[in-house]
Amino acid sequence: MSAPVADDVGHGHLVRDRFNYDVLTDDLATTLRASAGRILRLTSTATETIMEIGRELILAREQIDHGGFELWIEHELSIGMRTAQNYMSVARLADDQGKSATVALLPPSTAYRLAAKSTPAEIRDYIIRRAEVGEIVTDGTVRDMITKKKSNKKVLIQRTHSKAEHRKKSKKIREREVREHLERQARERLREEKKDQTASSIVRKLGRENVATLLEEIGTVDDFIDFWEVIKKLKIIIGSSEATP
Numbered sequence: 001m002s003a004p005v006a007d008d009v010g011h012g013h014l015v016r017d018r019f020n021y022d023v024l025t026d027d028l029a030t031t032l033r034a035s036a037g038r039i040l041r042l043t044s045t046a047t048e049t050i051m052e053i054g055r056e057l058i059l060a061r062e063q064i065d066h067g068g069f070e071l072w073i074e075h076e077l078s079i080g081m082r083t084a085q086n087y088m089s090v091a092r093l094a095d096d097q098g099k100s101a102t103v104a105l106l107p108p109s110t111a112y113r114l115a116a117k118s119t120p121a122e123i124r125d126y127i128i129r130r131a132e133v134g135e136i137v138t139d140g141t142v143r144d145m146i147t148k149k150k151s152n153k154k155v156l157i158q159r160t161h162s163k164a165e166h167r168k169k170s171k172k173i174r175e176r177e178v179r180e181h182l183e184r185q186a187r188e189r190l191r192e193e194k195k196d197q198t199a200s201s202i203v204r205k206l207g208r209e210n211v212a213t214l215l216e217e218i219g220t221v222d223d224f225i226d227f228w229e230v231i232k233k234l235k236i237i238i239g240s241s242e243a244t245p
Helices: 026-061 066-077 081-096 100-104 108-115 121-132 139-206 208-218 224-243
Strands: 002-009 012-019 135-137
Touching: 026 066, 026 081, 026 100, 026 108, 066 081, 081 100, 081 108, 100 121, 108 121, 108 139, 121 135, 121 139, 139 208
Parallel strands: 012 135
Antiparallel strands: 002 012
16 A cells, blocks of 8 residues: 655655545545644754754753763753763754754664664764755654664674784794694604614714615515515624623
8 A cells, every 4th residue: 555656855855655535535545645644744843943952951961960961951951861972962963964844854763773883883963964965764764774874894803803813823823833733844854864873873883884885685575564574684683693792
């Protein structure tokens, strides 16, 4: 029962899906259209009134301490502090941007949303620019835009955090790989030093000629496995010789 149309609101146009009056009788449709127009004009007046109240509240707060200001609101105005803050935020929105007439065209709920500190500046500016050319974006659309923007920002923050964590982990991995490489090099150097020490010790104990003869004999061994088998045999022979009286 709705169709997208634009309806006059003061000097602006309300951009939204509107009720389909074709399903009603002509008299009822005329009556409801007139009621909607009056209500929307009153809504615009309501936003302008909120701006004026906000300005008065700002002036009062400048002349009294915070605690006294809250008491004054509670006892003299019978409104909550949060409501007062909303009024003042709308007044600042209008005055800081010099767009009082434009902000006055917005529904109060939209003005509150745009005045909130958490509202992205680009959305605030976009809605006001639309209003300046006579297009009043519906509050539901404004709400969805803000929600989507905040959600996208949250996702971006999460992705940025994930990338930072990945870089952090990657750095740790690189540091670990470098450390392990240095440790391998150190172990290899120790092995080479041990080999050098062992070879030098054998030459000192056996003499160069005996070592040369030993190497010549070892050179006749067919493969590496047989070489170690020969070593085992040598150990057995030497052991037997030492045991013989």
